[in-house]
Amino acid sequence: MAALPFTATASDSASTSSGETSTKKSLSQSDWTLNDQGCYVKIAEGKGRGVYASRVIPPQTVIEVSPVLLFSKSEYEDHGRHTILDHYTFKWRDGRMALALGLGSLFNHSTHPNVIYMLDRAHECIKYASARTINPDEELCIFYGHKLWFDPVGIVETLEPQLSLDQHDQPAFFDILAIYDEADDTELLGSSDPNDILESDALPFTWKKLQVDEEEENMDDIRTIQAWAVDIPDSKHIATIWLKRSGLESDTLAHLKRIRKKDSTSTLLLSVSPSAPLLPANVDIGDPYQVLVPCNPALTQTSLVLKNTLWPTVYAPRRKWEPEKWSIAKVRWARNAINHILRESNQTSGELPVIAHVPRPFGDEAQLPQSFTAKDTRISTAHPLRHATMNVIREIADFRASISSSDIAADSLMSASPPEDSREISCTSSNGTNYLLTGLTLFITHEPCIMCSMALLHSRVKEVFYIIPMPQTGGCSGSACLPALRGVNHRYSIAHWQPGELGAAPAHLDEKIDA
Numbered sequence: 001m002a003a004l005p006f007t008a009t010a011s012d013s014a015s016t017s018s019g020e021t022s023t024k025k026s027l028s029q030s031d032w033t034l035n036d037q038g039c040y041v042k043i044a045e046g047k048g049r050g051v052y053a054s055r056v057i058p059p060q061t062v063i064e065v066s067p068v069l070l071f072s073k074s075e076y077e078d079h080g081r082h083t084i085l086d087h088y089t090f091k092w093r094d095g096r097m098a099l100a101l102g103l104g105s106l107f108n109h110s111t112h113p114n115v116i117y118m119l120d121r122a123h124e125c126i127k128y129a130s131a132r133t134i135n136p137d138e139e140l141c142i143f144y145g146h147k148l149w150f151d152p153v154g155i156v157e158t159l160e161p162q163l164s165l166d167q168h169d170q171p172a173f174f175d176i177l178a179i180y181d182e183a184d185d186t187e188l189l190g191s192s193d194p195n196d197i198l199e200s201d202a203l204p205f206t207w208k209k210l211q212v213d214e215e216e217e218n219m220d221d222i223r224t225i226q227a228w229a230v231d232i233p234d235s236k237h238i239a240t241i242w243l244k245r246s247g248l249e250s251d252t253l254a255h256l257k258r259i260r261k262k263d264s265t266s267t268l269l270l271s272v273s274p275s276a277p278l279l280p281a282n283v284d285i286g287d288p289y290q291v292l293v294p295c296n297p298a299l300t301q302t303s304l305v306l307k308n309t310l311w312p313t314v315y316a317p318r319r320k321w322e323p324e325k326w327s328i329a330k331v332r333w334a335r336n337a338i339n340h341i342l343r344e345s346n347q348t349s350g351e352l353p354v355i356a357h358v359p360r361p362f363g364d365e366a367q368l369p370q371s372f373t374a375k376d377t378r379i380s381t382a383h384p385l386r387h388a389t390m391n392v393i394r395e396i397a398d399f400r401a402s403i404s405s406s407d408i409a410a411d412s413l414m415s416a417s418p419p420e421d422s423r424e425i426s427c428t429s430s431n432g433t434n435y436l437l438t439g440l441t442l443f444i445t446h447e448p449c450i451m452c453s454m455a456l457l458h459s460r461v462k463e464v465f466y467i468i469p470m471p472q473t474g475g476c477s478g479s480a481c482l483p484a485l486r487g488v489n490h491r492y493s494i495a496h497w498q499p500g501e502l503g504a505a506p507a508h509l510d511e512k513i514d515a
């Protein structure tokens, strides 16, 4: 205590916690600092003490590591919460209450924090890091959550009429925005081998079961689409490179065999394009014509027999949209994505706090060269369709469009002069890549609305993870479940990230607002 340039008495502490300035000696900026990053403490007007930077702190710099003092739940209930500690402690994840030592308890609150923090349960400490560049003499603030026990000053309250309180939260504590590190993961997941597969009840999210009656075991139930086909009198044409790469609207037709043989005629499936595909003039075949083909693979043997009468169909008893097994490494990948949207939703000044994020796919990074994140911009653009999901899909579309035109030309279904060289074929699109989100996962703070859920379906997204359900407007099980609708030609998996996994959820939206 003697080394500190001020004297803190019990009464001093009580008054500063309510925002008054009452320390005995000067706490104004001086040439001393309190930690390695050069932070110092001074009075922040109307807030009591605050932590300040004495020099530039680059983004993602660890500013402070504060050990915590832990109180059992009963000890805290019986004693702590009746004292000044109630202004400083917060919920540790196992129900205990924690007091950060060092500078950790002196960061004031802001809705636009420049500091984020991570709970390190293994080492019983909290790490504080800069969220962006912090300038000399700038106050360092964290985000306490949405339920404050004091009147905040210095807060630019942005348009947040959509905020509502989470009734499950306890008032008067920091609603910590927990960002877990690996040690935490290991403890949570009970294993350190990243390849271990987790049981479904050990996952930090729950899959929504799609209520789909998909058996299609009566001819009347089989859903069909019109596709273009062409009869090939001479089977040698089938071997030509050009015909091999035709009919590549593959995600729509991938569940069907390419060739149907009936009597002596072979028929080649081409596409589901609105107009007849162009056939090369130099190949001696007839005109394309339309046939009705099944929309989906056969899930049962009965359905297979029926569907084969229309067109030879793939037998795929496992539903395509059923979730896969998840390893610890994959859960870490997902948790990183969740942490990312949580952080970003904290920085949505003036916009609805909805963030959508499509990371590079786990184990198949080559499929997407970078990840994409978008926020909701309907307030700033005064455009009602600029939802976060629509924005992220659009970003990916723009990115794909920016890929070299030669690749696109190579991918076109019916090029006027088909390549004869197999090296050219190697750069054509692989199965399903004509769609924007094939094989990709969307992480989003709030359950997407019906419009966005449909856009995700059209984009052929693989799975959607959301944190906050939107029971009145959600299209992923809230008010409707788009991928479970009869008649849609794609389904995706839906998972709800368990709120208990998070120290704090992102800001709630009014349930009537589309996310």
Ligand SMILES: C[S@@+](CC[C@H](N)C(=O)[O-])C[C@H]1O[C@@H](n2cnc3c(N)ncnc32)[C@H](O)[C@@H]1O
Pocket: 016, 017, 018, 019, 046, 047, 048, 049, 050, 087, 088, 105, 106, 107, 108, 109, 110, 150, 151, 152, 153, 154, 155
């Ligand atoms: C964890 S303490 C932060 C350090 C505190 N300022 C001090 O001097 O000890 C939390 C208290 O700081 C004050 N505080 C934090 N952020 C504030 C803000 N934006 N506006 C007003 N008071 C704030 C409140 O009195 C709150 O109870």
